[in-house]
Amino acid sequence: MTFLCPSCSAEIQFSSSVALYCVCRYCRSQIFRNEQQVDLLGKQAELPEDVSPVQIFSEGEAFGKKFRVLGKVKMQWAGGTWNEWFLTYSDGTLGWLAEAQGKWILSTEKKEVVFPDLEDIRVGRKFTLDSVAFIYTDKKEATSYGFEGELPFLTVAGEKRFSVDLLSDKSNRFLSFEYSKDERKAFIGKYVTLTELKMTNLKQIEGFSA
Amino acid sequence: MLKPKIFNCPNCGANLQITALGYTTSVACEKCQSVIDTSHPLPQLLEKYEMAMTVTPTLPIGSFGVLKGIRWKIIGFMVRKDVDYPVEWNEYLLFNPYHGFRFLFEMDSHFSLIETLNFNPVPGGGAIPNSFSNEKWGSFKLFNRGRAEVVYVLGEFYWQVKVGEIVDIDDYINPPYMISVEKNDDEVSYSLGEYLNVAEVAEAFKSVPNLSLTTPWKASANAPNPYLSATEIVSIFSVGVAALIFTAIGFAVMKPTTKILDLDLDNSKFASPQGEFVSPSFDIGSGTGNMELKMSSPVANSWLSSDVDFVNEETGQEYKTELGVEYYYGSDSDGGWSEGERNTSDIISSIPAGRYHLEVSAASDMANKSVHLEFYRNGSMALNFILTLLGLSLYPLWVVMRRRSYEVSRWYDSDYSPYHGPGTLSETINNVQSSLESEE
Known part of the structure; x- marks a missing residue:
């Protein structure tokens, strides 16, 4: 459109x-x-430039489907920044590719989760989802820089939210919760590499080749 | 094409660059060693450092090198030391935007490529096991528990780097792998290191001018033992022995023993003025097979000694050998007895190829000096076989000993050494401490 x-x-x-x-x-x-x-x-101010090789309209493959990158959200916390890339798959489903400290996590939103209270979350404690045991590994407050491209929701610069990460050693799954003023969201996924996602249309970076 | 971001050091004004833009949150100035916070659009001076020391990294910041098929750029450099032992090592931060970060560990010319893990590989939920097994990387043993302190930093880091920062480290080894757990008050991180040969590192960074890497001179925690394991050596030894047996059989089949001469001599043959018998000419070919001269004589309560000269008809060179037999028998109160042999033989192995004849003379207390001579080539290989087998078995013994001594030196500084020897320094200190405490 x-x-x-x-x-x-x-x-x-x-x-x-x-x-x-x-x-x-x-x-x-x-x-x-x-x-x-x-x-x-x-x-909205332009997002701060970064070395991420992913860009709007990069493409890749996962779960036997092709996907396309349509949006980028940039977040900041006390220890640095991270990116969340909004994806649409060839079958119309939505997904996210999160990028932090050179690591990549492919995830999808998980509905009907019984969220724990933010105050009760302690790093190192256990949480069970669909009989998979997770451990809280991180809990931090983050601020949005805003976004680029297109998104199914709005995020404006300065907006704050809490981000909680969980890991399951046994299943190699990744779970994260987002607590903002109005809503709670859960995303379930796993660590991936750009190579295994067979990414194309990546950004050119001086000194390196994809 | 995205280029590194250039900025000026807020302390000394030096030109600095950020390659891992967006990831890098702190930069240590290569000129004045101040640490700069780059997590904000405007770089801020975090710590002004007037370090007394200057460390020149073996591999300079900004160098590119291909390791395990990926082209890395060295963007950061850190020297860390053990808080409790006089041990120091270097860690380079490697970056490739398409593959993330790795660390290159360097200590005493030993290198490892380290990748942080996304999960806890140590089972037991935070306990410190003495050993554990991993599906992918095998069986690990606890090697060291220590505290590491950052003593020097240069370049970019994706965390807020700080000189003086201390973390607890547990190292588990299964050479060439090492799994490390680093803990501070805020977080735990896990990593997997894989040993790199100094030659691999030299090849990867061959574009670095005047790079000179020395060969490691002592054992390291996760260097593969250069000596074969007992299992490996036994299997190689068995293959070697099997090969030897097959070769021996092969030689026997392909080159059967051939008779060159068969002489029946008696007084009539020794009738020449010199008392010598001169044989017809024959050829000794070149080859590795042994030659054997067999002699027999029907001695009965008598002896016979025979001088045999191999005369090379081309050079006149003579090769002499002497063969003798004696045989006695009789009977006494215990019954019949006999002593000696009627047959003897000699291995002839040092005669060069050529055309020869034999000059044979004989001495005996028999009236008729009757001698039977047979000359074979490719005779018995049993002696060679046994000697080779002996040599083959010395080598595995040597290797097994060398391998063990390498492991002993690897574990020498570890508090968890499975090799009981002279106690480590900390064991000694602990023993002294506990004996002092018990006296109080």
Whole structure:
């Protein structure tokens, strides 16, 4: 679906039917799509540049399906930054590719989770989900830098949320909870490498080749 | 094409760069060694350092090298030391945006490529087992429990690096692998190291000018033992022995013993003025097979001694040998007895190839000096076989001893050595401490 940016009139395109928000590549306006019209939400600063080889419209393969990268969320915490890449699969399902400290986690949102209270979460304690035992490995407060491309939800710069990571040594699964002001989300996934995802259309970086 | 970000050191103004942009949260200035926080768009001076020491890394920051098929850039360098022992080592931070980070460990010319693990490989939920087994990397033994302190830093890091920071480290080894658990108050991290040959490292970083890496001169925690294990040596030894037996059989089959001469001599043959019998000419070919001269004589309560000269008809060179037999018999109060042999033989192994004849003379107390001579080539190989077998068995013994002594030196500084010898320093200290305490 193609629209005109309500701020600068540049052409803006939504590749995914589930994505409702996007950032104009030219004037950096955040835009909300509602039926056949688009609303201007506000301006956003450019995300800080990083060396991540993944970019909007990078492609790859997982679970026997092709996927395409459509959006990027950048988060900051006391120990640095991380990226969350929004993916759509060839069968229409959604996914996430998180990137931190040179490691990659492929995940999907998990619904109907009975969330523990944030205050009760302690690193090192156990949590069981669908009879798989996880251990809390990390709990931190993070701030959004905003986003690029398109997303199924809105995140604006300065927005805060708590991020909780869990690991299962036995099943090699990764679980994470997000606690924001209004909602709680759970994502389940695993560690991957860009090589095993057979990624294409990656960013060119001086001194290296994909 | 994304290029490294260039910025100026807020302390000394030196030109610095960030390759792992977005990951790098601190940079130690290569000029003034100040540590700069780069987790914000504007780099901030974290710690101004006027270090008394300057360490020049063996492999300079900014160098590229291909290790295990991946091209890495060295972006950070760190010297750490053991808090309790006088031991120091270097760690290089390697980066490739498509493959993440690795560490290159360097101590006493030993190198390891280290990757952080996404899970806890040590079973037992935080306990410190003396050994454990891993499906992928085999059986590990606890090698060292210690504390490591950062003493020197240069370049980029994806965490807030700090000189003086101390972590607890547990190392488990299964050469060439090492699994390490690093703990501080905030987090636990797990890593897997794999030993790298100094030659692999030299090849990887051959583009570094004037790089000189020395061959390690002592054992390291996770260097593979250069000597074969007892199991390996036994299997190689068995293969060797089998090969030897097959070779021996093969030679026997392919080159059967051949008779070159068969002479029946008696007084009539020794009738020449010199008392010598001169044989017809024959050839000795070149080859590895032994030659054997057999002699027999129907001696009965008598003796016979025969001088046999091999005369090379081309050079005139003579090769002499002497063969003798004696045989006595009779009977006494215990019954019949006999002594001596009627047959004898001699291995002839040092005669070069050529055309020869024999000059044979005989002495005896018999009236008729009757001698039977047979000359064979490729005769018995039994002696060679036995000698080779002996030689073969000395080698595995030597290897087994060398291998053990390498393991003893590997574990020499470990508190968990399975080789009981003179106690380690800390054992001695512990013993002294406990004996002092018991006296109080």
